[in-house]
Amino acid sequence: MDLPFPVQEVNEGAARLQVPELPRRKGPGTAGPWPFYNPTMRVNRDLSAVVLAKWPRRLRSALDGLAACGAWGIRMRLETRIDRVAFNDRSGLAARVIRENLRRNRIDADVTSEDFVSHIRSHRYDFVDIDPFGPPTPFLAPFFKEAPVGTGFGVTATDTAVLGGTYPQACIRRYGARPRRCPQGQEIGLRILLGYCALRAADSSKSIRPILSFAAEHFLRVVGIIDRQSPPPLAFVAHRDGEGFVQVREGERDAIGPLWMGSLHDVTLVRQMSPSEWTHPESARLLSTIQGEADLPPFFVTTDELATRERGSPPKLTSFLEGLRDRGHRAARTHFHLRGIRTDAAYDEILSVFRERMPSGSTGGSGPAS
Ligand SMILES: C[S@@+](CC[C@H](N)C(=O)[O-])C[C@H]1O[C@@H](n2cnc3c(N)ncnc32)[C@H](O)[C@@H]1O
Structure with missing residues (x-):
């Protein structure tokens, strides 16, 4: 044609x-003169x-x-x-x-x-x-x-x-x-x-x-x-x-x-x-992550935010997840964020597990960072 x-x-x-x-750049497409394929x-x-x-x-x-x-x-x-x-x-x-x-x-x-x-x-x-x-x-x-x-x-x-x-x-x-x-x-x-x-x-x-x-x-x-x-x-x-x-x-x-x-x-x-x-395969991995978090409550926490709050280094995501599950909570990675976890645990319980799982000697102080 x-x-x-x-x-x-x-x-x-x-x-x-x-x-x-x-020529393509990454990210969303914008309207141009030719039909669009991204x-x-x-x-x-x-x-x-x-x-x-x-x-x-x-x-x-x-x-x-x-x-x-x-x-x-x-x-x-x-x-x-x-x-x-x-x-x-x-x-x-x-x-x-x-x-x-x-x-x-x-x-x-x-x-x-x-x-x-x-x-x-x-x-x-x-x-x-x-x-x-x-x-x-x-x-x-x-x-x-x-x-x-x-x-x-x-x-x-x-x-x-x-x-x-x-x-x-x-x-x-x-x-x-x-x-x-x-x-x-x-x-x-x-x-x-x-x-x-x-x-x-x-x-x-x-x-x-x-x-x-x-x-x-x-x-x-x-x-x-x-x-x-x-x-x-x-x-x-x-x-x-x-x-x-x-x-x-x-x-x-x-x-x-x-x-x-x-x-x-x-x-x-x-x-x-x-x-x-x-x-x-990448789409299949995304589907699997979505399936893992599908019935957990709205909003997730990130280890970055918790580490800033606790002024220390975050634990490995797998260790954090394990800590929450060990205490009887449900927890899974979220597809929205690489270092995000969705769980049914209450916030103080999330913090308590996070502190428990932080690498030893990594805490810089107690209470939230200002
Ligand atoms: C982002 S592209 C669609 C991409 C496509 N769905 C795909 O999977 O590749 C948006 C398209 O909408 C068309 N469009 C914009 N406004 C429209 C309208 N009011 N009615 C019909 N088509 C429209 C544009 O011509 C453009 O081709």
Whole structure:
């Protein structure tokens, strides 16, 4: 096919794709003149395919709503049992690339180049994917209004600096929620995104049921189902020295939120998920970490924070985990942070185990560092 840019062939999952050959930097993509393909988003598509393989009901149709080169939609069609996947991208050039990629993968599918919101006003699908540049907010209210109860959805946000607390005012404007820049910033951002989805669903007398939510690379991802109306589990929290994150009233000076305080996942389904032959080993490792922490409470602690507080060197993560488990608590690594642990132990118990497991002679003093 004659395209106005140099192309390269890539294999991703079960898909063979022709994509623009462009110099790439790491991190989120930005809108450019050519259809978009970001190889670092493979982990997003890997895990999304794994989720769809364990979907609680038979999915007959799906829409890759902002499809760019069609990478995700083609993988959906090839790696899951969805019979009919449609592709939409408002860029006509993207639609041409999608058609070429469909031909290469011997897939027959509808391709449209419409505005996403206009498209979903006149089409129904069992699953709809929303993966824009930056914030998904402009698409969510219309989506939750149009899509019936039972519709599955995947939402990607790449405005992680906003959701993670680097630009709090932008987060308040965009998501109506106050973030916090801290080691737990990504989890808070994910809970802000879920809370925003829940509120937009509630505007249309619906609710959401998350199936899998996670953070990786430079993005946050929520895969869920629209449910019948029920009160969303939203709350505000604040970080208190010696207590960790505690629930507070909305008006408190340092209140973070509103946050989704329900589970990030359907824990039973997440436990059943397994990598496929197309899942990259790194994505499989991420899935395994998510499975390990799936039913533990919100918010984790990092050994960095505890070591600063205790003015000493942190124990090895494995030793810290073992110490918590020896005392009868459940504890696991979190996928949000390399040195983070999620546990059901109370904060004073976490501190006590941490002190016990610090390398001998490493303490520089007692009490929190100023
Ligand atoms: C981040 S890319 C999508 C990447 C793709 N999902 C993948 O997995 O590679 C965002 C795409 O959304 C398209 N887009 C932006 N606004 C849109 C709108 N209102 N309706 C439909 N497509 C839109 C852009 O043309 C772009 O191709």
